[in-house]
Amino acid sequence: MAHIHIIGAGLAGLAAAVRLIDNGHQITLYEAAARAGGRCRSFHDEQLGLLIDNGNHLMLSGNRSLHAYLDEIGGRDPISGAMDQLIGPNEARFPFFDLESGERWTFALDKGLWQGWVFDRKRRIPGSRPRDYLSALSLLMARKSECITDRLSVNHPLYRRLWEPLVVAVLNCAPADGSAHLLRRVLRESFARGGAYCQPRMARLSLAHCLIDPALEKLQKAGATIRFHSRINRLDLADGRLQALSLGDELIPLGAEDQAICATPAPIARTLLPDLSTPPDGEAIVNIHFRLPAKAVHPEQDGASVEIIGLVGGLSQWIFLRDELASVTISAANAVARRPADEIARICWGEVSRALQLGDQPLPPFRVIKEKRATFAASPEAEALRPKAATQWANLILAGDWTATGLPSTIEGAIRSGHKAAHICLQKSRAFQQHKPPLNNQHRYSAGSGHQHQLKSKAE
Known part of the structure; x- marks a missing residue:
């Protein structure tokens, strides 16, 4: 073998x-x-x-390769069959907080292909109309030469409150530079298949x-x-x-x-x-890890416990919550990575405190990690x-x-x-x-001059 x-x-x-x-x-x-x-x-x-x-x-x-890998390494609970090493809501729910306006909303998809929620004003992203969501169909037809902004209009609230944070997180670049065709593949494997394929997951x-x-x-x-x-x-x-x-x-x-x-x-x-x-x-990614002052009770949106929160209008982009740990991710962060770590932490902590409704809390212990070669250019x-x-x-x-x-x-x-x-x-x-030859005609490699190896026939 x-x-x-x-x-x-x-x-x-x-x-x-x-x-x-x-x-x-x-x-x-x-x-x-x-x-x-x-x-x-x-x-x-x-x-x-x-x-x-x-x-x-x-x-x-909906990450099929990830789940196949977890099956292979024993990542499922042997009794329930659940992915016990991954946690997250049983619905496709993405809570957001606007740091400028103070508004909160949840981007939530229905499990099947039909997404009737776009006709419900209470479930839509604030300021958006049903026809604004048709932009997703435009992305699904993107050509290889096109950037995100060739397919999406930047002049309505849905761009700022959904598409921009999604694109920056997925592609680690500004939408004006990002490949629409690359995002198309992500959407086809997740959002285009319905909420059952878009439930957020993080390591337990x-x-x-x-x-x-x-x-x-x-x-x-x-x-x-x-x-x-x-x-x-x-x-x-x-x-x-x-x-x-x-x-x-x-x-x-x-x-x-x-x-x-x-x-x-x-x-x-x-x-x-x-x-x-x-x-x-591509660009750098900066992660800031905070130890919360106490084991925080995660804020609730529509009665659901939150583990991942999207932020718009500030420096922080996403908060990942796990027990006492609040971790902030900033993508497309070349400019941010040049700033001092304590400055980044102070700004982000103020945004985290507001998002988690912690009140006026002093800066807790933190760790800033700057990944300068985080991804390839997209x-x-x-x-x-x-x-x-x-x-x-x-x-x-x-x-x-x-x-x-x-x-x-x-x-x-x-x-x-x-x-x-x-x-x-x-x-x-x-x-x-x-096509393996008979044993007496097999070849072997032995060290030759320099750093190359010469092919030699085995004597019969």
């Missing part, structure tokens, strides 16, 4: 590894850092005294508990080799194949049936494959540069949310890319087995 070498233990690499080991392959996973997870890292922050995620990630009930304890640790445990039990502090610094490519991985002074040759998946972030992939076309880096031009999973090298496959998944830089996109890479590996393995 083929040995699969996976470079990078983020979600893309883990998703590929889990699927491949379930199909009987030997796996070695190389991770340059001390822990797995990539941008889905979690850690105990001493200043807060709480477990926090490196950044907040909104997941949806942390992203690591939900998505990373169970995968590592499964891989280790299945006999995978996981090597942390192991940075692959060169790929030895010759004769249309990846011949070996260079790990410092260690050279790791690949056998005739072996394959490799490069599941690193795009900037690292470019250093390993200098001719690789990748989209440029413009139409950048989208055209995303590479496919298969490469010109017969046994080298790409994975990562920056590859051509058709989705933005999201958890769903990262997992889907890992599944795609695993699928290609399995196809290649089956093809190799079907």
Whole structure:
């Protein structure tokens, strides 16, 4: 059976590894850092005294690749079948608070395809009319060359109170720069299918508990080799194949049936494959984590407990609530990331206090995390540069949310890319087995001069 070498233990690499080991392959996973997870890292922050995620990630009930991955790593409750590592309302509900006007509303979808609520003034977003929601149909027909503002009018309240915060969160860029075609795919897989596919989800304890640790445990039990502090610094490519991985002074040759998946972030992939076309880096994302003064009672909207709140009219964009922790996310945040951390925290805390109706509370312990390379650029031009999973090298496959998944830089996109890479590996393995030459005609690779490996025939 083929040995699969996976470079990078983020979600893309883990998703590929889990699927491949379930199909009987030997796996070695190389991770340059001390822990797995990539941008889905979690850690105990001493200043807060709480477990926090490196950044907040909104997941949806309709994320099919995410749910398949959770099934594979054991993320369901064995009795109820529920995703016990994910929490969120049983309805597609997105509460909002306008920091300028003080208005509150809830964007809530009906479960089925028919969305009759648009004709109910009490359920519509304040200031909007039924015909304003037809703009979603325009987005579903967007062409690859179009930006969001080519399809949406910026001159009515629905843009400011729904589309702009949604676009900035999903694409991590201003609507004038964002790919309408990329947003189209997100809408087709979620909002266009009805509220049953749009229920917001977040990790119960942390992203690591939900998505990373169970995968590592499964891989280790299945006999995978996981090597942390192991940075692959060169790929030895010759004769249309990846011949070996260079790990410092260690050279790791690949056998005739072996394959490799490069599941690193795009900037690292470019250093390993200098001719690789990748989209440029997008804007930063800033996350601010606050320890609430007491275990806060979440504000209620129409009798429903709130875990995620959208904000408009301020610096903060989304608040994620979990027990004593309130985490703020600011996307498209290059300008914000240049400001001092304590200044960002003071401004955001004032907005959080108002949104959560906490009254006049002093600034609590906080942690500001600036992710300067959070996503790839989500413009139409950048989208055209995303590479496919298969490469010109017969046994080298790409994975990562920056590859051509058709989705933005999201958890769903990262997992889907890992599944795609695993699928290609399995196809290649089956093809190799079907065309495998007799034993006495097999080939092997041995180290040759320089850093390449020469193909040699085995003597009969």
